Amino acid sequence: MSTLTGASAADELPGPDGKRPLEGDRASTGRLGDRLFGGAATLSGVIVIAIVSLIAVFLIVQAVPALMDNDANFFTSRVWAPGGEQPAFGILEFLWTTISASTIAMFIAVPVGVAVALFLTQYAPTWMRKPAAGLVDLLAAVPSIVYGLWGLVTFGPFFKPVQAWMEGALGWFPLFSSTGISGGTIFFIGIVLSIMVLPIVTALSREVFDQTPVTHKEGALALGATQWEMIRTAVLPFGRPGVISAAMLALGRALGETIAVTFLVSALSDGTAWTWSLFNGGETFASKIANNAAEFSNPSKTGAYIAAGLVLFLLTFVVNSIARVVIERRKAFTE
Amino acid sequence: MSIATDRRPDDAIVPDDAVTPPGGRPGRDALAEMRSPHRARAVKDVVARIVMWGAFALAMVPLVWILWTVIGKGAHMLTTATWWTGNQRNINSDDFGGGARHAIEGTLEMVGLTALIAVPIGILTAVYLVEYGRGRLAKAISFTVDILSGVPSIVAALFIYAVWVTTLGIGRSGFAASLALVLLMIPVVVRSTEEMLKLVPNELREASYALGVPKWVTVVKVVLRTAFSGIVTGVLLGIARVMGETAPLLILAPYTKNFQRDLFSGNFPTLPMMINQDRGDFALETAAERMWGAALTLIILVLLLNLIGRVIAHYGSVKK
Numbered sequence: 001m002s003t004l005t006g007a008s009a010a011d012e013l014p015g016p017d018g019k020r021p022l023e024g025d026r027a028s029t030g031r032l033g034d035r036l037f038g039g040a041a042t043l044s045g046v047i048v049i050a051i052v053s054l055i056a057v058f059l060i061v062q063a064v065p066a067l068m069d070n071d072a073n074f075f076t077s078r079v080w081a082p083g084g085e086q087p088a089f090g091i092l093e094f095l096w097t098t099i100s101a102s103t104i105a106m107f108i109a110v111p112v113g114v115a116v117a118l119f120l121t122q123y124a125p126t127w128m129r130k131p132a133a134g135l136v137d138l139l140a141a142v143p144s145i146v147y148g149l150w151g152l153v154t155f156g157p158f159f160k161p162v163q164a165w166m167e168g169a170l171g172w173f174p175l176f177s178s179t180g181i182s183g184g185t186i187f188f189i190g191i192v193l194s195i196m197v198l199p200i201v202t203a204l205s206r207e208v209f210d211q212t213p214v215t216h217k218e219g220a221l222a223l224g225a226t227q228w229e230m231i232r233t234a235v236l237p238f239g240r241p242g243v244i245s246a247a248m249l250a251l252g253r254a255l256g257e258t259i260a261v262t263f264l265v266s267a268l269s270d271g272t273a274w275t276w277s278l279f280n281g282g283e284t285f286a287s288k289i290a291n292n293a294a295e296f297s298n299p300s301k302t303g304a305y306i307a308a309g310l311v312l313f314l315l316t317f318v319v320n321s322i323a324r325v326v327i328e329r330r331k332a333f334t335e
Numbered sequence: 336m337s338i339a340t341d342r343r344p345d346d347a348i349v350p351d352d353a354v355t356p357p358g359g360r361p362g363r364d365a366l367a368e369m370r371s372p373h374r375a376r377a378v379k380d381v382v383a384r385i386v387m388w389g390a391f392a393l394a395m396v397p398l399v400w401i402l403w404t405v406i407g408k409g410a411h412m413l414t415t416a417t418w419w420t421g422n423q424r425n426i427n428s429d430d431f432g433g434g435a436r437h438a439i440e441g442t443l444e445m446v447g448l449t450a451l452i453a454v455p456i457g458i459l460t461a462v463y464l465v466e467y468g469r470g471r472l473a474k475a476i477s478f479t480v481d482i483l484s485g486v487p488s489i490v491a492a493l494f495i496y497a498v499w500v501t502t503l504g505i506g507r508s509g510f511a512a513s514l515a516l517v518l519l520m521i522p523v524v525v526r527s528t529e530e531m532l533k534l535v536p537n538e539l540r541e542a543s544y545a546l547g548v549p550k551w552v553t554v555v556k557v558v559l560r561t562a563f564s565g566i567v568t569g570v571l572l573g574i575a576r577v578m579g580e581t582a583p584l585l586i587l588a589p590y591t592k593n594f595q596r597d598l599f600s601g602n603f604p605t606l607p608m609m610i611n612q613d614r615g616d617f618a619l620e621t622a623a624e625r626m627w628g629a630a631l632t633l634i635i636l637v638l639l640l641n642l643i644g645r646v647i648a649h650y651g652s653v654k655k
Contacts (some may be wrong), residue, residue: 031551041463041466042457044455044456044459044463045473048456048473049475049479051479051483051518051521054498055491059490059494062501111390112393115389116390117386118387118532123388124391132389132391138641139394141575141641142398143580144579145607145611149405149627149630150400152614153404153617184492195397227380228379229376229380239347249485251486252487253485256485256488258581259581259585260489262585265521286582289489289493290586293585296586316486316487319485321482321483322432
């Protein structure tokens, strides 16, 4: 593996006794210190694997009994009444809210984030690049609870008239029809999420755009391309896998974002009619769990929330794995 | 003649005298038609430039807006003396003031303990990935670090709840929340340390081996020492990330208004939970002030860590 800086040509040679020294640790001398330190490093790595496996195992083990007792269909039901004699709960509403809010966030954050990354790598004057990138990173440093407060107290009231206008102008389209809910709608949460994940998109895209080979860029310019045409034909195609994985990582973050969403959602009362409108309320997985942390009183009730958490874990797992695969394929391609 | 040097290829078929028509000469419309692809490209280029600048300006709007709001509404709380010395005991949501010292101390203590657990595991894992690991185990570890970095904080909290409270039967406490934060901090430390270790030139390792130094001493005294400032930066950024996490606290560490330094039993005060507490009554001016004050305090702590991290990275980075 060429990326391994600890590797040395001597690693491949046999030791004095004709055998290779310690397996997987060929530059080490086999002394006690080496064994201990190498062992500790390996152990730490194994701990990380163990943690991730245990997360899956524990969530599954504690979710299964609750799921067995569940009277409703877990995936297609919209009721949420865990605990009691006849527990019935389904995740359809959370699934819809979580995915639609995150999708809106992606629709905003990916184009804007990529444009900001292009600005930082191609357009901004050189003196401005570092401080400007620092400012975008600052957006990532703001704790999510502060986004929650800002959305609740400042941005929320500001957005209400915008939403009212959209409902008036676009209300004929089912996604934008009015539901009578003015604050904490899916659409609004999507916008706040898009601001929170924008730095993730920008940081990763910036990294890949910076790596565009100068020869590609100069080649395009030499053929008479304008700067934008150069970006379209050289920078963007080169950076595409990086942008895709950045979008996936951002999506993973948006799906699991908890506290800001918890502050902002307007929960629906039981039995609210189903609507496709993005101006509807509704809890996400994370906010439902966080809002009911005080309710973890008996195992079957807790189990229902853990089952919801398990679905969220699987969702983020899949999304992050896709991001990882895209990056790996790119590495294999460029190296 | 100087015009010819910067002329685009698509102009070439237009005769010279037609490029600068002196007046309403016939055939001007046809000329504009011929030139329009070039014009359209130039326009597109300008539009793209405007869009990129606009996107950056757009991204700055929420940043400025948020900081403006938090500073504007919370700064005056931080200038009162009791804010840094007192706690919230016996202060109801409609009472003015009170201190945040209990929450500041609690947050620092909690993230301190978190770092104490997460940093060794994170650094050793990175050492394994860069210095030792090859083959399947290294790939598996690298993959799980990625997965762990994508685990939502609420899921980490649920996991600790499932282990700590449901299975082991130990109550909620500050320590349980610390454990959840450990899960969130490990991947940050691993990834940043890994990057730094990869920057250490291989010649340093080879020189050390050539002197007969055992591998583990080489790693500790040459590799880790060379990458030290970068690792510190990564750790500080990791701490900054978990400091503002609220979801694990919500599930694992109930808030108290009193001074409380014992992480192992009972409720525990932290800044995010203090914000959460006053959020419930934010319609009241008194509670809202405290909420913004605590938010500003939290932002200052987080930004301070970021700033220190960046300064260390700037002055002590591995020179290529």
